[in-house]
Amino acid sequence: MIEIERLQNNLLVIRRAVGWTAEEFGERIGVTRQTINNLEAKRNKLNKTQYIAMRAVLDAEMEEFPDDTQMLKCLLEVLIDHPENYKKEDRETLLAKANMLTPSILAGSTTRKEVSKELIGVVAASLGLAAALGTLPAVVAGSVIAEKTSDWLKKALSKKKD
Numbered sequence: 001m002i003e004i005e006r007l008q009n010n011l012l013v014i015r016r017a018v019g020w021t022a023e024e025f026g027e028r029i030g031v032t033r034q035t036i037n038n039l040e041a042k043r044n045k046l047n048k049t050q051y052i053a054m055r056a057v058l059d060a061e062m063e064e065f066p067d068d069t070q071m072l073k074c075l076l077e078v079l080i081d082h083p084e085n086y087k088k089e090d091r092e093t094l095l096a097k098a099n100m101l102t103p104s105i106l107a108g109s110t111t112r113k114e115v116s117k118e119l120i121g122v123v124a125a126s127l128g129l130a131a132a133l134g135t136l137p138a139v140v141a142g143s144v145i146a147e148k149t150s151d152w153l154k155k156a157l158s159k160k161k162d
Helices: 002-009 011-018 022-029 033-042 048-064 070-081 088-101 105-109 112-126 134-140 146-157
Strands: none
Touching: 002 011, 002 048, 002 070, 011 022, 011 033, 011 048, 011 070, 011 088, 011 105, 011 112, 022 033, 022 048, 033 105, 048 070, 070 112, 088 105, 088 112, 105 112
C-alpha cells in the first residue's frame, strides 16, 4: 500500500506537527521510542499494523482537538492520502514550510494551533492551495473525519496489493 510508504517518508514532520516526541508517539501506538526513531530514519520498514495504529491515534487527536490540528490534517491530505491532487512544487513547499515550523511545537515556543493558523493561512494562500484544497475545508473543519477514517482504514484492510 503506497500510503504506508508515504507515511513513513513523512513520519518525522507528521509527528512534529502533532507535537509529540518519539517516546510519546510510541507510547500511543504501543511501540518504543527507538522503534519510532528507526521508522523515521528508515532503518525499519513501517508495517500495516503500525500504519493502522498511527492513523488511528492521529485521527483520534484530530477529532479531539480540531482547531489545533489543522496543519496535521493538511499534511495528511496533501502528502499521504491524495498527493496526486496537488502539484509537486506545492507539496514540496508545504513540506518545507512544515519542516521549518514544526520543531517550534516540540520546543514549546509555539502551539499547534498557532503553527496551524500560520501554515494554513500563509502556505495555502501563497501556493494556491486554498483553491486546490477544495476537498480540504471539510477536512479542516472536521466534518468528514469519520468518512476519511473509514476511507484510509478500508484501504489499509483491503487484501488487494498496491
